[in-house]
Amino acid sequence: xxxxxxxxxxxxxxxxxxxxxxxxxxxxxxxxxxxxxxxxxxxxxxxxxxxxxxxxxxxxxxxxxxxxxxxxxxxxxxxxxxxxxxxxxxxxxxxxxxxxxxxxxxxxxxxxxxxxxxxxxxxxxxxxxxxxxxxxxxxxxxxxxxxxxxxxxxxxxxxxxxxxxxxxxxxxxxxxxxxxxxxxxxxxxxxxxxxxxxxxxxxxxxxxxxxxxxxxxxxxxxxxxxxxxxxxxxxxxxxxxxxxxxxxxxxxxxxxxxxxxxxxxxxxxxxxxxxxxxxxxxxxxxxxxxxxxxxxxxxxxxxxxxxxxxxxxxxxxxxxxxxxxxxxxxxxxxxxxxxxxxxxxxxxxxxxxxxxxxxxxxxxxxxxxxxxxxxxxxxxxxxxxxxxxxxxxxxxxxxxxxxxxxxxxxxxxxxxxxxxxxxxxxxxxxxxxxxxxxxxxxxxxxxxxxxxxxxxxxxxxxxxxxxxxxxxxxxxxxxxxxxxxxxxxxxxxxxxxxxxxxxxxxxxxxxxxxxxxxxxxxxxxxxxxxxxxxxxxxxxxxxxxxxxxxxxxxxxxxxxxxxxxxxxxxxxxxxxxxxxxxxxxxxxxxxxxxxxxxxxxxxxxxxxxxxxxxxxxxxxxxxxxxxxxxxxxxxxxxxxxxxxxxxxxxxxxxxxxxxxxxxxxxxxxxxxxxxxxxxxxxxxxxxxxxxxxxx
Amino acid sequence: xxxxxxxxxxxxxxxxxxxxxxxxxxxxxxxxxxxxxxxxxxxxxxxxxxxxxxxxxxxxxxxxxx
Numbered sequence: 001x002x003x004x005x006x007x008x009x010x011x012x013x014x015x016x017x018x019x020x021x022x023x024x025x026x027x028x029x030x031x032x033x034x035x036x037x038x039x040x041x042x043x044x045x046x047x048x049x050x051x052x053x054x055x056x057x058x059x060x061x062x063x064x065x066x067x068x069x070x071x072x073x074x075x076x077x078x079x080x081x082x083x084x085x086x087x088x089x090x091x092x093x094x095x096x097x098x099x100x101x102x103x104x105x106x107x108x109x110x111x112x113x114x115x116x117x118x119x120x121x122x123x124x125x126x127x128x129x130x131x132x133x134x135x136x137x138x139x140x141x142x143x144x145x146x147x148x149x150x151x152x153x154x155x156x157x158x159x160x161x162x163x164x165x166x167x168x169x170x171x172x173x174x175x176x177x178x179x180x181x182x183x184x185x186x187x188x189x190x191x192x193x194x195x196x197x198x199x200x201x202x203x204x205x206x207x208x209x210x211x212x213x214x215x216x217x218x219x220x221x222x223x224x225x226x227x228x229x230x231x232x233x234x235x236x237x238x239x240x241x242x243x244x245x246x247x248x249x250x251x252x253x254x255x256x257x258x259x260x261x262x263x264x265x266x267x268x269x270x271x272x273x274x275x276x277x278x279x280x281x282x283x284x285x286x287x288x289x290x291x292x293x294x295x296x297x298x299x300x301x302x303x304x305x306x307x308x309x310x311x312x313x314x315x316x317x318x319x320x321x322x323x324x325x326x327x328x329x330x331x332x333x334x335x336x337x338x339x340x341x342x343x344x345x346x347x348x349x350x351x352x353x354x355x356x357x358x359x360x361x362x363x364x365x366x367x368x369x370x371x372x373x374x375x376x377x378x379x380x381x382x383x384x385x386x387x388x389x390x391x392x393x394x395x396x397x398x399x400x401x402x403x404x405x406x407x408x409x410x411x412x413x414x415x416x417x418x419x420x421x422x423x424x425x426x427x428x429x430x431x432x433x434x435x436x437x438x439x440x441x442x443x444x445x446x447x448x449x450x451x452x453x454x455x456x457x458x459x460x461x462x463x464x465x466x467x468x469x470x471x472x473x474x475x476x477x478x479x480x481x482x483x484x485x486x487x488x489x490x491x492x493x494x495x496x497x498x499x500x501x502x503x504x505x506x507x508x509x510x511x512x513x514x515x516x517x518x519x520x521x522x523x524x525x526x527x528x529x530x531x532x533x534x535x536x537x538x539x540x541x542x543x544x545x546x547x548x549x550x551x552x553x554x555x556x557x558x559x560x561x562x563x564x565x566x567x568x569x570x571x572x573x574x575x576x577x578x579x580x581x582x583x584x585x586x587x588x589x590x591x592x593x594x595x596x597x598x599x600x601x602x603x604x605x606x607x608x609x610x611x612x613x614x615x616x617x618x619x620x621x622x623x624x625x626x627x628x629x630x631x632x633x634x635x636x637x638x639x640x641x642x643x644x645x646x647x648x649x650x651x652x653x654x655x656x657x658x659x660x661x662x663x664x665x666x667x668x669x670x671x672x673x674x675x676x677x678x679x680x681x682x683x684x685x686x687x688x689x690x691x692x693x694x695x
Numbered sequence: 696x697x698x699x700x701x702x703x704x705x706x707x708x709x710x711x712x713x714x715x716x717x718x719x720x721x722x723x724x725x726x727x728x729x730x731x732x733x734x735x736x737x738x739x740x741x742x743x744x745x746x747x748x749x750x751x752x753x754x755x756x757x758x759x760x761x
Contacts, residue, residue: 077729078749087716094717100761146756167757174761215742218719272754273747280759281718335761344757484759491755507755550761 010047017043024117024309031304034380037113038298041121041376045369048125053133053365060565060573061137063357068681070143070352080144083353085362091353093367094284095345096132097291099178099442099478100335100550101375106441106448107543108332109382109390110320114309115329116379123330123337124372127580131554132342133364134561134577139347140354141675147347151560153674154567155653155660162653163556164492167344169646170549171489172520174341175264176527177546178478180538183256183528184440185471190249191240191431191464192471193256197249198232199282199476200263206278218281225282226289229476233469237431250433253532260482261525267483268490268517276483283480290449290473294377297452307383307390312415319395320439321540322602327591331547336375338580340553342368355683381448382441388418389426393444396537397437407436431464439537442478446470489520530635533628540602541639544595548588548643552650555584559657566664567673585654592647596640605640609633722749 020040024032057063074080083091108116139145145153148167152160186193206225210217239245251259267276316324321332335341346364354360382390391414392400392407400407404420411418427435430450435443450466458466491507493516498505504512531538558581565574598604601611612633615621621629663669715721723742726749740748 075729077726079752081722081725081729084713084716087713090713090717095758096760098759098761178761210746211743215746216720216723219715222718271747272750276754277750280754284718339760341757341760345760348756349753349758481759481761484754485757487754488757546761 010050013043013046017047021121025114027309031306034298034303034305034384037117037305037376037380040117041373044121044125045373048129049366049369052125053129053361056130056133056365056576057358057361060570060576061134063137063360065356065358065685066680067357068679068683069140069354069356070676071354072681072683073676073679074143074352079349080352082355085355085359088350088353088359089363089367092345092350092363093370094287095349096339096342096367097287097371097374098335098341098481099181099474100339101371102378102445102474103181103441103543104333104547105336105375105379106382106445107320107394107539108329109307109379110311110313110318110394111325111329112308112310112314113305113379113383115314115325116333117376119330119333120336120372120375120379123333124368124375127554127583128338128342128372129365129368130576130580131338131340131557131561132346132368133360134565135343135557136346136351136354136360136364137357138561138564139351140357140360143676144352145347147343147557147560150347150564150674151556151653154563155560156656159560159653159656162649162656163560164496166549166553166556166646166649166653168489168492168496169642169649170341170546170553171485171492172523173527173542173546173549173642175482175485175489175520175524176531177539177542178481179257179260179264179524179528180531180542181440181442182260182475182478182482183253183532184438184537184539185442185446185475186251186256187253187438188250188433189240189471190246191236191468192475193249193251194239194245195229195232195236195468195472196475196479198235199229199279199472199479200275202228202232203275203279203282206281207274210278211273221278222281222285225278226285229282229286229472230469233472234465236468237464240431254529257525257528257532260528261521263479264482264486264524265517265521268486268521269514272487276487279476280480280484283477286473287477290470291374291377294381294449294452295373297449297456298377298380301452301455303380303384303452303455305380305383306385307387311387316600316603319391319399321543322600323544323591323594327587327594328544330587331544331551331591333375334547334550336372336378338551338554338584340550340555340557343553343557356681378445381445381452383448385444385448385451386418386422387416388412389422389447390444391416392418392423393435393438393447394441395437396439396535396540398535398537400437402437404434404436429460429463430467432467437537439539441539442471442474446474486517486520486524489523490516493519530631530638534632534635536602541605541636544591545639545643548591548595549646551584551588552646555581555588555650556653558584559654563657563660563664564673566661567671571665585650588650589647592643595643605636605643609636609640612636719749 017040020036023036024040071080071082075082105116138150148160148163151163202225206221210221314325388411391411400410404423408418408420446467449470450463453466454463494505494507494512503509531542534541558577562577594603595605599607601608612629616629664671723745726745
């Protein structure tokens with residue numbers, strides 16, 4: 001009787017999910033309630049977690065709870081800390097959830113809501129969660145080794161070195177792109193600039209409080225910090241309305257870019273307790289609060305999605321970024337469905353804190369499902385505004401013009417009616433001078449979130465506060481990624497340089513720290529600067545580059561996972577990692593080829609460079625813009641070279657993996673697994689981490 | 696009624712403990728617990744030393760994603 005009831009419940013969940021997916025896919029001509037998106041996503045996640053992750057846990061990985069995890073064997077209260085599974089789930093989710101699942105789906109909404117939503121759900125369930133779960137498992141079995149170390153041990157020395165270089169390359173591109181998202185959100189916005197600038201003294205204050213007054217009292221310091229941040233969001237309006245202060249905080253893109261570069265250098269070189277860590281605490285609390293508020297807002301307001309399921313831009317002529325659904329929708333969504341960067345987290349802190357192998361299922365697979373849900377919510381928020389407004393905010397001036405009238409005329413001609421007064425009125429309502437040409441996803445997501453929040457609390461009167469709260473929330477945790485990433489990049493450069501000059505590898509040596517900080521900041525700062533001066537807004541070139549780098553890292557992680565599974569003798573189920581790997585390689589290699597060689601200047605780096613060079617040669621570029629144009633030509637060629645290098649590195653690693661697989665399957669190669677030996681757990685089965693040592 | 700209150704109180708205590716663990720408030724207590732283990736060989740750090748050392752370690756590897 002009980003099993004009949006269970007079967008009935010699972011049938012209800014499956015039918016509800018299928019109905020909601022059908023509604024999303026087949027609805028034409030009418031607006032659609034956001035609730036359908038929530039039901040579709042949640043039902044698919046529940047079914048996938050219950051059945052697919054269980055299949056992976058039992059058949060593919062054979063998780064073994066009698067085996068002591070690194071947290072038990074090396075428990076030192078520092079790196080290896082046995083942690084309650086829900087607390088670790090929170091840690092892991094806070095680490096993997098960055099700006100990607102918010103910005104990517106917002107940009108991909110230019111194709112309509114359908115392709116992005118389907119990929120967010122299917123990609124997470126079949127690829128992203130699988131990668132995170134299996135890499136976490138592999139790292140647990142190897143004392144918490146990183147994906148690079150596992151690549152070196154299991155695939156080969158060259159594989160390990162390439163994985164390390166790929167991580168550094170993706171870091172540089174990632175930091176440049178996320179910094180560009182902040183610049184596009186803050187330029188000519190004194191309210192947002194003031195709010196974000198004030199988070200620096202607030203973080204410094206918290207840093208001093210936590211270091212000298214109340215060491216380690218993170219919760220009370222964070223409460224004080226969050227209250228101060230909320231105050232400066234409100235105070236930003238007074239600053240923006242003051243003629244003197246308003247103009248002081250009204251900055252151009254280039255000024256903001258240099259300010260961010262200076263900030264990144266300082267955050268990397270200063271003691272970590274002073275600026276980086278307290279900002280991270282603030283960011284974590286505000287991130288958790290904003291994500292749950294957005295979910296609650298969508299459930300309460302139940303906004304209608306006004307964007308059509310498919311727009312005319314599926315043909316590749318999109319104004320936000322150029323390129324067809326395949327491969328560019330997948331490259332753009334990136335982290336919301338699968339992120340190569342997650343493999344670094346899954347093989348970093350988390351495996352050293354897990355209590356039991358079986359908990360890897362909840363933490364690896366489950367946390368990625370939640371990240372995918374954040375992506376679905378971002379898609380809903382972006383699609384809940386009228387399409388005309390969405391395109392006006394996200395399109396560069398070179399395509400839609402820089403005045404409300406020009407933008408309204410161009411966008412209306414595309415079939416998405418827009419009145420010039422709507423954009424002026426919306427900008428005024430949110431306390432901005434203009435919302436036009438703010439490519440990057442953050443401002444349009446902030447408008448969508450503000451509309452949802454203000455429908456719940458405050459109405460139109462609070463629209464400006466909600467908009468700037470959303471901008472602050474996005475910018476704050478992008479800045480956290482920026483400073484934490486810069487510091488990690490600095491350590492990577494010092495580690496690589498240490499092979500050549502030992503002293504340089506010592507992280508406490510000041511000249512080495514300053515030089516390596518300057519190198520990493522110079523790297524991402526260059527990409528940021530190139531994005532700011534790009535006539536097409538930068539996002540068109542740089543976001544696909546970031547997506548390609550990120551997805552290639554995902555392919556690297558899946559090559560490592562497949563090699564380990566083959567060595568474990570799991571040939572029968574190897575499609576679990578091979579299928580997403582083949583898909584990722586196909587998508588990223590196609591995108592890389594098109595970004596380098598496409599004859600369409602809006603897609604191909606080289607053809608755009610050729611077009612500009614021919615205009616220079618024909619004397620069509622005014623003398624005042626000649627230097628900038630030459631720089632853009634150089635940058636386009638540089639982007640082509642970077643894309644080619646990334647694709648080549650991953651191709652070499654895949655070939656290395658294929659040779660290894662051939663060796664394993666033919667019995668001629670190295671089949672030795674580099675797992676730590678089995679040690680039986682001393683903990684009682686019911687031990688949950690609450691009380692230490694209950695043997 | 697008393698039973699319900701007790702259950703609620705236990706749940707809230709667990710939740711509060713979880714929040715403190717999640718944000719790192721209990722890290723030093725956990726460290727002390729570990730240092731008290733019979734087989735532990737580490738020199739015990741003061742709260743200030745532990746706080747700085749823990750942050751240095753945490754932010755020297757990828758811990759925030761895109």
